[in-house]
Amino acid sequence: MTITETSDGSITIVALCGTIDSSTAPELHKSPAIADTLRSVVIDLEKVDFLDSSGLGALVGTLRLKQEAKAAVLLSCMNPRVRKVFDITGTVKLFHIFDDTSAAVEYAATHNEG
Amino acid sequence: MKSVITLALPCDIRFTRLASQMAANTASLLASTCNADTGNWEFSHAFELAISEAFSNAVFYSTEKTASQKVTITFTLEQHRLMATIRDTNEPFSIETPEPSIENYPERGYGLMLIRTVMDTVSYIRENGENIITMSKQL
Numbered sequence: 324m325t326i327t328e329t330s331d332g333s334i335t336i337v338a339l340c341g342t343i344d345s346s347t348a349p350e351l352h353k354s355p356a357i358a359d360t361l362r363s364v365v366i367d368l369e370k371v372d373f374l375d376s377s378g379l380g381a382l383v384g385t386l387r388l389k390q391e392a393k394a395a396v397l398l399s400c401m402n403p404r405v406r407k408v409f410d411i412t413g414t415v416k417l418f419h420i421f422d423d424t425s426a427a428v429e430y431a432a433t434h435n436e437g
Numbered sequence: 438m439k440s441v442i443t444l445a446l447p448c449d450i451r452f453t454r455l456a457s458q459m460a461a462n463t464a465s466l467l468a469s470t471c472n473a474d475t476g477n478w479e480f481s482h483a484f485e486l487a488i489s490e491a492f493s494n495a496v497f498y499s500t501e502k503t504a505s506q507k508v509t510i511t512f513t514l515e516q517h518r519l520m521a522t523i524r525d526t527n528e529p530f531s532i533e534t535p536e537p538s539i540e541n542y543p544e545r546g547y548g549l550m551l552i553r554t555v556m557d558t559v560s561y562i563r564e565n566g567e568n569i570i571t572m573s574k575q576l
Contacts, residue, residue, distance in 0.1 A: 342454055344453050344454060344457065344489050344493065345450050345453050345489070345493035345496070345497070346450045346451055346453045346454060373457070373485065373489075375457070375486055375489040375490055375493065375548075375551070376490055376493075376545075376546075376547035376548045376551055377493060379547055380543070380544035380545055380547065381544070383542050383543065383544055384542070384544040386542065387542035387544075403478070404478065404482050407479075407482070408486070408547075408551065411550065411551055411554045411555070412537075412539070412547045412550060412551065413539045414539060414547075416539065417539065417542065
């Protein structure tokens with residue numbers, strides 16, 4: 324998995340690429356924007372080809388920590404294979420999910436999160 | 438015609454993707470040999486996901502963590518059905534685990550829920566010191 328961070332105002336876009344499973348999910352916490360619980364992030368999943376429950380758990384854990392610090396985690400651009408994991412587990416209800424990253428950034432800016 | 442493919446992998450988290458990709462490719466192969474809709478990603482994704490979960494669990498709960506400990510995955514292709522069996526020598530366990538409470542933001546506990554949902558059948562037996570999970574899905 325590769326992680327690319329881009330700042331857009333007060334929001335950081337964290338673009339993930341590759342597979343997020345039990346062998347790669349711990350890498351997510353190496354991202355400075357993810358590790359900084361005070362920082363709101365949009366996590367762009369467009370280039371994630373596969374995600375299992377370990378990847379999902381890492382995202383849920385990130386969401387919990389940031390929400391406790393009053394920061395936001397928004398998800399964007401998930402393909403149907405990734406979306407299915409959220410749908411089956413019901414975790415789709417925990418996240419704000421957007422079809423495109425710019426809409427997620429706009430939402431975060433509008434809601435003054437982070 | 439019945440075809441059997443067996444993969445014995447070290448009980449090591451680094452091999453998770455190899456196991457799940459093998460599952461996806463095997464499912465795609467079955468779909469193509471049955472002249473089924475090979476554009477149907479859900480069949481291959483179901484095995485990719487289920488094997489990723491089962492293999493990860495086998496590694497997570499392994500007690501020895503030695504290179505010699507193996508997780509064995511067998512794919513059996515028969516007519517329009519693919520069956521996957523995953524074996525390990527860990528302690529016995531139950532697959533009848535409660536589903537996680539989403540409102541508590543759990544980071545673990547989704548794996549068996551995913552397996553049960555994407556597969557048609559899932560069973561577990563303990564035999565000769567091995568945990569054996571068998572799952573199958575019809576094309």
